[in-house]
Amino acid sequence: MNPEFERNAWLELTPLRLVVLAAVLALAFFAAALSNGFFTPGSVARLMFLAIVVVWGTYNAARSVVGEIRDRTWDSQRLSSLGAGTMMWGKLFGSTVFNWAGGLICLAVIAAESINTGIAGAFAEVVYYLAMGVIAQAFSLSASLIGARRRQGRTGFEVFLYQLAGLLAAIAVAVIADPTGSSIGTFPRTDTLRWWNQTVPTSAFLLASLAVFTGWMLTGCYRQMRLELKLSNGPWVWLGFLIFMIGYAAGFDAFAPLHFDDITGRLMLAALVCAGLAYITAVLEPKSAVQLRWLGGEFARFHLGAAFGHLQCWMMSFLGAAIIAGALMLRFGLAHQGPELATTGAVLGFVTRDLGIIVLMAMLTRRRGSDLLALAVLLVAYWLMPSILHSLQYYGGQALFLPNRTDPLWMSPAASWLEAVAVWAIAATQISLSKRKS
Amino acid sequence: MITVTDLVYEYPTTRALKGVSLHVPPQTITALVGPNGAGKTTLLRCLAALEDPYSGTVTVAGHDTRAEPRAIHALLGYLPDFFGLYDALSVRRILTYTARSRGIIPALTSTAVDKAAGRVGLSNRIDVKAGDLSRGLRQRLAIAQAIVHEPKVLLLDEPSAGLDPQARRDLSMLLVSLKTAGMTLVVSSHILAELEDYCSEMIIIEEGLIVGGKAIKVKDIERPRYIVEIAKARSDLKDFLDARAGVDVIEADQYHALITHARSATARARLIRDLINAGFDVSSFGEASKALEEAYFSQVGGGAAR
Numbered sequence: 001m002n003p004e005f006e007r008n009a010w011l012e013l014t015p016l017r018l019v020v021l022a023a024v025l026a027l028a029f030f031a032a033a034l035s036n037g038f039f040t041p042g043s044v045a046r047l048m049f050l051a052i053v054v055v056w057g058t059y060n061a062a063r064s065v066v067g068e069i070r071d072r073t074w075d076s077q078r079l080s081s082l083g084a085g086t087m088m089w090g091k092l093f094g095s096t097v098f099n100w101a102g103g104l105i106c107l108a109v110i111a112a113e114s115i116n117t118g119i120a121g122a123f124a125e126v127v128y129y130l131a132m133g134v135i136a137q138a139f140s141l142s143a144s145l146i147g148a149r150r151r152q153g154r155t156g157f158e159v160f161l162y163q164l165a166g167l168l169a170a171i172a173v174a175v176i177a178d179p180t181g182s183s184i185g186t187f188p189r190t191d192t193l194r195w196w197n198q199t200v201p202t203s204a205f206l207l208a209s210l211a212v213f214t215g216w217m218l219t220g221c222y223r224q225m226r227l228e229l230k231l232s233n234g235p236w237v238w239l240g241f242l243i244f245m246i247g248y249a250a251g252f253d254a255f256a257p258l259h260f261d262d263i264t265g266r267l268m269l270a271a272l273v274c275a276g277l278a279y280i281t282a283v284l285e286p287k288s289a290v291q292l293r294w295l296g297g298e299f300a301r302f303h304l305g306a307a308f309g310h311l312q313c314w315m316m317s318f319l320g321a322a323i324i325a326g327a328l329m330l331r332f333g334l335a336h337q338g339p340e341l342a343t344t345g346a347v348l349g350f351v352t353r354d355l356g357i358i359v360l361m362a363m364l365t366r367r368r369g370s371d372l373l374a375l376a377v378l379l380v381a382y383w384l385m386p387s388i389l390h391s392l393q394y395y396g397g398q399a400l401f402l403p404n405r406t407d408p409l410w411m412s413p414a415a416s417w418l419e420a421v422a423v424w425a426i427a428a429t430q431i432s433l434s435k436r437k438s
Numbered sequence: 439m440i441t442v443t444d445l446v447y448e449y450p451t452t453r454a455l456k457g458v459s460l461h462v463p464p465q466t467i468t469a470l471v472g473p474n475g476a477g478k479t480t481l482l483r484c485l486a487a488l489e490d491p492y493s494g495t496v497t498v499a500g501h502d503t504r505a506e507p508r509a510i511h512a513l514l515g516y517l518p519d520f521f522g523l524y525d526a527l528s529v530r531r532i533l534t535y536t537a538r539s540r541g542i543i544p545a546l547t548s549t550a551v552d553k554a555a556g557r558v559g560l561s562n563r564i565d566v567k568a569g570d571l572s573r574g575l576r577q578r579l580a581i582a583q584a585i586v587h588e589p590k591v592l593l594l595d596e597p598s599a600g601l602d603p604q605a606r607r608d609l610s611m612l613l614v615s616l617k618t619a620g621m622t623l624v625v626s627s628h629i630l631a632e633l634e635d636y637c638s639e640m641i642i643i644e645e646g647l648i649v650g651g652k653a654i655k656v657k658d659i660e661r662p663r664y665i666v667e668i669a670k671a672r673s674d675l676k677d678f679l680d681a682r683a684g685v686d687v688i689e690a691d692q693y694h695a696l697i698t699h700a701r702s703a704t705a706r707a708r709l710i711r712d713l714i715n716a717g718f719d720v721s722s723f724g725e726a727s728k729a730l731e732e733a734y735f736s737q738v739g740g741g742a743a744r
C-alpha cells in the first residue's frame with residue numbers, strides 16, 4: 001500500500017470515527033425518509049456529499065501539506081523515497097479518506113434514487129459529484145502546494161484561502177456542469193451545443209469536459225508535487241495544457257466575436273486564453289529574484305536547453321499570447337485593418353507591462369502582499385487614472401492607460417510599449433540589485 | 439563523500455553562503471560549527487538537496503544536488519534543528535511509516551524498525567504515542583527516523599538539543615558506531631565539548647564562508663594530541679621535543695608543550711623516559727581533551743585567512 005495513504009488512514013480511519021460517521025449518515029437518511037417528501041434520502045445525500053466531501057474535504061486537502069509544514073514534518077517527507085505521484089495520491093486521497101468514506105455512502109444513496117430516471121442519468125450525476133469532489137480537493141491541494149513554494153501558507157487564514165480555492169472550483173463545476181441544471185453559466189442549457197462548427201450533445205460534452213479537466217487538475221497537482229520534491233518539470237506539459245485550452249476555448253462558436261471572420265475570432269479567443277493564463281500564473285507562481293537571475297544567466301550564456309526547461313508557466317503563456325497576437329496583427333495588416341492592428345498591438349503592450357508590474361512589485365516588496373500591491377497598481381492604471389482623465393475631458397490621454405483607438409493610430413500602442421519597456425527595465429534592475437549589494 | 443564547490447546561496451535579500459567549498463571524506467564525523475546566523479543550517483539544507491544553490495555545485499556520493507536530488511535524498515538521513523513528529527502515532531508506526539517511505543520493503547520493515555528503536559534506546563517505548571514522549575525521548579525518536587533506512591550520509595542539525603547528559607553520552611556512542619558501520623556524518627552543534635567526543639574534522643562557518651577555507655583535522659585517531667607539562671621552566675623544551683623522532687610540536691613555552699605523537703603506549707613511555715633522563719621535571723603527560731575547542735577559537739579569534 002502507498003505508505004503516505006496508509007499513514008493518513010491510520011490517523012483518519014479510526015473505528016470510532018467510522019462508526020460515528022455511519023450512524024450520523026444513517027440517521028440523516030432515515031429522518032429524510034420520514035419527512036413526508038419534504039426531503040428525500042437522495043436530496044439529503046447530495047447536501048451531505050457537498051458538506052463532507054467538498055467543504056470538509058477541501059479543508060483536509062488544503063491542510064495535507066500545510067499541516068506538515070506547520071508541524072515540521074514536511075522536510076522529512078520531501079526526503080523520502082516516495083515518488084511525486086505516490087506522494088500526491090497519498091496526500092490527496094489519504095488526507096480525505098474519511099471524507100470519501102462518507103462521500104461514497106452518499107453517492108450510493110444518490111445513485112439509488114436517481115436510477116429511477118434511468119441509468120444514464122444516474123451515471124451522469126455520480127460522475128458529476130465525483131468530479132466535483134476530486135476537482136475541488138485537487139484545487140485546494142494544488143493551491144496549498146503553490147503556497148508552500150511561495151514560502152507562505154501556515155496560518156489558519158491561509159489554509160482557509162486554499163480551501164476557498166477548492167470551493168470556488170466546486171462552484172464553477174456546479175454552475176457549468178450540473179446535469180440536472182437549467183443553465184450553463186449564463187447561457188440557457190440546450191440539448192446540444194456548437195463546438196468547432198459541430199453540433200454535440202450537451203450532456204456528453206459536459207461529462208467529457210469534467211473528466212478531462214479532472215485529469216488536468218490531477219496532473220497539475222502532480223506537477224506541483226514534483227516541484228516540492230525538487231524535481232524539474234520541463235515545459236512540455238504546460239505547453240500541452242496551453243494548446244488544449246486554446247483548442248477547447250476557441251472551439252466555442254458562441255464565444256467568438258461576431259464582427260470578425262471565423263479564424264480571426266478563434267485566434268482572438270486563443271489569445272485571450274493565453275493572456276488570462278499568463279496573468280493567473282504570474283500572480284500564483286513564486287517570483288524569486290534568485291531564480292530569475294539564474295534564468296537570465298542561462299539565456300546570456302546561451303544555455304537555451306536549461307533555460308527553456310526552467311521557464312515558468314506565466315512566461316510560456318505570455319509567449320503563447322504574443323505569438324497568437326502576432327498572427328492576429330499579421331492578419332489585420334494584410335487586410336489593411338489599421339485600427340484593429342493598432343488595438344492588438346496596444347493590448348499586447350499593456351499585457352507585457354502588466355506582467356512587468358507583477359514581477360516588479362514582487363522584487364520591490366520581497367515579502368507577502370506583493371501581488372495585492374500589483375493588483376492595486378493595475379487598478380490605478382486601468383480604472384483610477386482613466387477615470388480622472390475622463391473627468392478632465394482629456395479623452396486622448398486615456399490611451400496611456402487603455403488600449404483605445406486614437407488619432408493618430410500609433411499613439412496607444414506606442415504608449416503601451418513605452419510603459420512596458422520602462423517597467424521591465426526597472427524590474428530588471430531590481431532583479432539584479434541584491435547581487436550587486438552582496 | 440561530499441564535495442562542495444563555490445557554493446552560493448541567496449535568500450531574497452541576503453546572500454547566506456558566499457562561495458563555500460569543502461570536502462567531507464567518507465566514514466568520518468565532521469563537526470559544522472559557527473555562530474548563530476553563520477549559514478550552518480542553510481549549508482546542511484543545500485547538502486541535503488532541499489535547497490537549490492544560486493551557483494556552485496554540491497555532490498554527494500557522486501550525485502549532483504541540482505541534477506539528481508532524489509538520488510541524494512535516497513541515500514541521506516537528515517535531522518533538522520526543528521523537527522516534528524506525528525504525535526497521534528506510536529513510535530512503532532512512525533518508524534514503520536518512515537522505513538516504508540524510505541524504500542524499505544515490507545518484509546524487512548519490522549526488523550529495521552526494531553533495530554532503529556534499539557539503537558536510540560526506545561525499544562521499551564515502541565508502542566507509546568509520540569505525543570506522550572518527553573522532549574529528550576522525542577529527540578531520540580527523530581534520530582531513529584533519520585537512521586532507520588541505514589543512510590550512507592547522515593546530516594544532524596543540533597542533534598543533542600534537549601538530551602540529558604546520559605542521553606548525550608549515548609548519542610556520542612551511537613554516532614561513533616554509525617561511523618564505524620560505514621556512515622559519513624556531518625553534525626552541526628554549538629556545544630564544542632560534546633562534538634569533541636566523536637568528531638575528527640571540523641568545518642567552521644562564519645558569515646557564509648568557511649573559515650580557513652577548508653575542513654580542519656582536529657583529531658587524528660592514530661596521532662592524538664598530548665600536553666606535556668614540566669614543573670621547572672626550561673627554555674629548551676620545544677627544541678628537545680622537536681628533535682625526537684615521531685613528535686610534532688604544535689606549540690610550546692617554558693612549562694608546556696602541545697604535541698602530536700603516535701598512539702602507541704610503548705612510544706609514549708619511551709618519550710617520557712627520554713624527558714626524565716634529559717632532566718625535565720615531568721609533572722603531567724596526557725591526551726589533550728579540548729582540541730576542537732582550541733582549534734575553533736584559534737581560527738575564529740585569530741581572524742583566520744578566508
